[in-house]
Amino acid sequence: xxxxxxxxxxxxxxxxxxxxxxxxxxxxxxxxxxxxxxxxxxxxxxxxxxxxxxxxxxxxxxxxxxxxxxxxxxxxxxxxxxxxxxxxxxxxxxxxxxxxxxxxxxxxxxxxxxxxxxxxxxxxxxxxxxxxxxxxxxxxxxxxxxxxxxxxxxxxxxxxxxxxxxxxxxxxxxxxxxxxxxxxxxxxxxxxxxxxxxxxxxxxxxxxxxxxxxxxxxxxxxxxx
Numbered sequence: 001x002x003x004x005x006x007x008x009x010x011x012x013x014x015x016x017x018x019x020x021x022x023x024x025x026x027x028x029x030x031x032x033x034x035x036x037x038x039x040x041x042x043x044x045x046x047x048x049x050x051x052x053x054x055x056x057x058x059x060x061x062x063x064x065x066x067x068x069x070x071x072x073x074x075x076x077x078x079x080x081x082x083x084x085x086x087x088x089x090x091x092x093x094x095x096x097x098x099x100x101x102x103x104x105x106x107x108x109x110x111x112x113x114x115x116x117x118x119x120x121x122x123x124x125x126x127x128x129x130x131x132x133x134x135x136x137x138x139x140x141x142x143x144x145x146x147x148x149x150x151x152x153x154x155x156x157x158x159x160x161x162x163x164x165x166x167x168x169x170x171x172x173x174x175x176x177x178x179x180x181x182x183x184x185x186x187x188x189x190x191x192x193x194x195x196x197x198x199x200x201x202x203x204x205x206x207x208x209x210x211x212x213x214x215x216x217x218x219x220x221x222x223x224x225x
Contacts, residue, residue, distance in 0.1 A: 077169035078176075082189075084222040085171045086210070091186040091221050094208040095125040101142055101149060109146045116145050116159055129183070129204040131159035136195040161204030163196070171220045174200035178224050186223050194218035 095118070098104050104124035108114040111126050118125040119142040134143075137158035143150045161183055166173050174189035177200050184202040192198055194217055213219050 077166055077173050079168060079170045080172040082171040082175040082220075082222050084175065084225075085189070085220045086222060087220055088213050088215055088217065089210050089221050090188055090213055090219060091203055091207040091223075092209050092211055093125055093127065093205040095120075095123040097122055098124040101144065101151070105144050105146070105149060108144070114146060116143060118143060118158070127159070127205060129161060131204075132161060133163035134159050135163050135190075135199060135201060160201045162202035164200045164202070165198060166200050167198055169198060169200070171222065174220075175222055175224070178202050184224055186221060189220045189222075191218035191220065 096107075098107070098119075099122075101119045101124075104117050104119045107124060108117040108126055111128075113128040114126050115130050116127050118127065120138060120140050134154065134157045137156060139156045141156055141158055143154045143157060143159060162181060164174075164177050166177065169189075171189040174187045178184040178187035181202050183204045185205065186203040186207050188201040188203065190196040190199045190201070197218075207223075210221075
C-alpha cells in the first residue's frame, strides 16, 4: 500500500511539473509575439512633407493639447481654382475695441484660453490656438502674448496656424492642403505678386467675419469643405 501511494505521489508531481513547463512556454510565446507586433507597429512608412520633416503616413485625430505636424505632400499642383473660393476676402476671428495694446495684453492675461493677441488700429483680437508660422500683413499689425508685447520685432506680421508654400499652385491646391490638416478651419491662398506669393495659409481660428481686402493684395480665401 505504501509503495502504491509513493508511486501515485510521484506521478502527480511529474504531471504538475509538466503543466508548469507548458505554462511557462505559453507565457514566453505570448510575450515574444507581443514584442514583435509592437516593433511592427512602431515601424511605420514615412513620407516627406513640405517642411522637409519625416512624419508617419497615418493621420489620427489629435488629442487635446496636441498640435499636428504640417500636412504631407499633397501631390503635383493642379493650378485649378477652388469652387469655394472668395476673391479679395480674408476669413478672420472676432475683435473688440480697446484703448491701446497694453489693454489688449491685459485682456489676453485674463482670458485663460488666450495663446496670443493681435492689435491693429485700436482693435484687439484674442486668439486661442498655438500658431506654427507667421506671414506678412498690414504694417499696422502688432502681436503679443500674456507675457510679452512682440513689438517692434514682429510688427507687420500675422501669426497663422500654418503656412505652406505651393509653387505653381492655385486655390484648389490650398484647399486640398487645408483638408489634410485636422486643425485647419479655413484657408487663404496668396497669389504671385502679393505680400506672401504662392503661400497657402491654414487658419486655425473659427471664422467670425469676412474682411474685404484690395484687389492688389492677390488674396483668395475659402472654407475647408
